[in-house]
Amino acid sequence: MATADEVRSRRRSAEDTLADALTRVEAVDGRVGAFLEVTPDLAFQEARAADARVAAGEDLPLAGVPFAIKDNMWIAGREATCASRILRGFHPPADATAVSRLRRAGAVFVGRANMDEFAMGSSTENSSAQLTRNPHDLERIPGGSSGGSAAAVASGMVPAALGSDTGGSIRQPAACCGVVGFKPTYGRVSRYGLVAFASSLDQIGPLTRSVADAARVYRVVAGPDPLDSTTAGEDPADPESAAGRGVRGMRVGFLVEAEAEGLDDEVARNLGEARRLFESAGARVTPVSVPRAPEAIAIYYVVASAEASSNLARYDSVRYGPRPSCRDLASLYVESRTLGFGPEVKRRILLGTFALAAGYYEAYYGRAMRARAVLSHDFASAFEQVDVIVCPSIPTPAFKIGEKTEDPLTMYLSDIFTVPASLAGLPAITVPSGFSKAGLPLGLQILGPRFGEEPVFAAAGAFEREIALPDETPRGVRT
């Protein structure tokens, strides 16, 4: 990672690096709206601490790297609001485990990145605070829910960000904004300090401008954590080397179900180009089928909403959050939640509550969980034939702001290619794969088997080198 390597080798201080990042934020974030809050004072303290540690001879893999952190993670000293009114003023007691690992590695936290409220959405339009705009076209959405993280990286404000991915919330905005976004295997990265949306799906991961950078950040944040019982596996071995390894002889499967009817022409052409690039890089390209993949969206909206309805029950304004004045207990609940949550969050809570209700459990949640198990099994079978599976990251380039806000079902389909890996807990990365005719970024998604991050990075790194996109500043944020 160039930024870190400069600070490590003391060619440039972390403090200067941060100052440049803040200058860039100052220059363009008024147009983009990626940050909910920038915290220069704390960030300068962190930068000076990183400089001191480098001077003391510590080898810090992320020395002085300025990060944007999605607003659903704890950063000591800052609020964590999930871009929701109901969490306004909530000060977490510590760093999230992932944030604390970044800090240990020398990272600096520029500020809190905007997101869809409670990570529910695909456009960041569900933020209660502000819109975030796509740096490639300011009239368009940056994707979501980690839209702030993706836009901050894409517009050159920070070299890296953390996002969280429940059904595509890292990969979809990364693809929309033309950056790399990686969701590790479920259980790789501790969720301690990540405000829960859907506990069996949520996973923290990096958004960066290169595959190697994503591998570095992933290596730092991954590994078991005693505070999160769902973490598993070992510390990742060497994802950065894997990213440089190449794909010669690797079996790369193109997902048959993704190329079914209805695929956007530009996306289909882009996918065809990717196939040729893998072939020219020496991969053994084959079609591969995951028959239940088309059911993923239906499964996802039952499972994720059910878990969300329970995870969001704690927002009752008894312990934190704005407390409305009210007559009795029932009205305390009703008023705090009516005022505190936005419409999409309410929709999912209602959906999820219904899916778990006595008499409906078997028809919805029970059935969805069984279908999810079958889908995971489908993927396991597919990975007996191929090393990685490739499909588009997004069904269309970023859409216009306001275009889908009145139509939640169409919005939900934005995640059609990202949700399958989430349900099966698989590692998946999106790598920029070129542009639409209108100049909007497209992304290629690469999935691996559970705990198979290394083949994912190998394929992603090779693709990135083959396509060799020019490093240009997006047109919406040119100064």
Add this chain to the structure above:
Amino acid sequence: MTVGAPPNSATCPVCLGFPGTLPVLNREAVALAMRLALAVGATVHEDSRFARKNYFYPDLPKGYQISQYDRPFATGGGIEIDTPSGPKKIRLVRIHIEEDAGRLLHENPFDDVPPSLSLVDWNRAGVPLVEIVSEPDLRAPEEAAAYLTELRRLLRYTGASDADMEKGNLRCDANVSVRPTEDAPYGTRAEIKNLNSIRFVAKALEYEVGRQADLLSRGERIVQETRLWDVARGRTVLMRSKEEAHDYRYFPEPDLGALVVDRAWIEETARSLPELPRARRSRLISQYGISPGDAETLVSARELADYFEEVARSAPARAAAAWVTGEVLRWMRERKVSPEDALSFPVSPERLTGLLAILEAGKISASSAKEVFAVMLDSSGDAAAIVEERGLGRISDASALDVVVSDVVRENPSQVALYRSGKTQTFAWFVGQVMKRTGGRADPLSVREALTRALA
């Protein structure tokens, strides 16, 4: 543990359910639950699961309670109780592990907080507990009380809990229904909450049985509902009806994996269990020849029975039993030492053994022995030294006894005349007089002999 700590002084972000926190299962809680489960003969499942029980209440920080639902930690087993018609086994349905909620203070103790406000103490939130569900095998309030008493004793024997109901460390919800005859199907049940002593459980059940029987005899129907025991008024009152019952929307807890315990752990725990109270009671009766009553008293606490067995190693068992169930317990109550702390009682088993040896050797009288015991409570001296120091040794010198006897005879001519006229039942009065003057130190047999001679 958090009992007795100032409100909200023993909590943390996880227990408060702060957004971003995650639960982690407490291994010790599993170990203790396993001890209890094995003690009641339940089957401990090698693979059990946690589930979320969802409902809103201000004392529930996450809006759900982590519990177990369709795959509990243990199932089956039973608890044996004594009933007037003999021993009876109360079967258990299941034992599951869950987390506690906080506690609402409706009558807040603070001068600066308006009395209309309820406060929440989160100290208890997140503390692990087990819920033990029994089959509908209890037929009378007394049986319910006996069941709870035995359960409490088992919890203490296994070290699973101090099972103190006043502190809320053992709590009970009692379900009760009535039916016209033994072979009729069960009637509609009511659940009674707020029962914080075994005595209240029995009283509440008795009241509730009466209330339901009255309704039925008037031709009315029982409705399924949850009722509260009103201690002050001595009656149960409606809390919520079935229509208001929660739909808990149980689903598997995604933040915790399966609870997997291996066979070896279960077997090792089974081996480490102490002898359980009812088995120990039988053994004490057969091994030491003591009465069932004394044996029951001794096994009321494991440590008390340990105390007894320590004494009985080198003292006659019946005397040991009499002393432990008599003087020792009496003084424990007096000094507010709980039977669970018997082994740290000021008079150790070893010192009591010393006292009983002197008593059995006839060196002191029974009443002197009690006096010596009382002294031992506040001194470290052994019994022999105290006897020596206080001159409590028995009057075994015949001439000294004769002096006292002749004094008594001389000073009570009318009683003597009465005795000699044939009222021989006054003999006991003479014995009493002599014992009184010797401070109980005379050997009763020698007193009788000397009096018989003097009154002849």
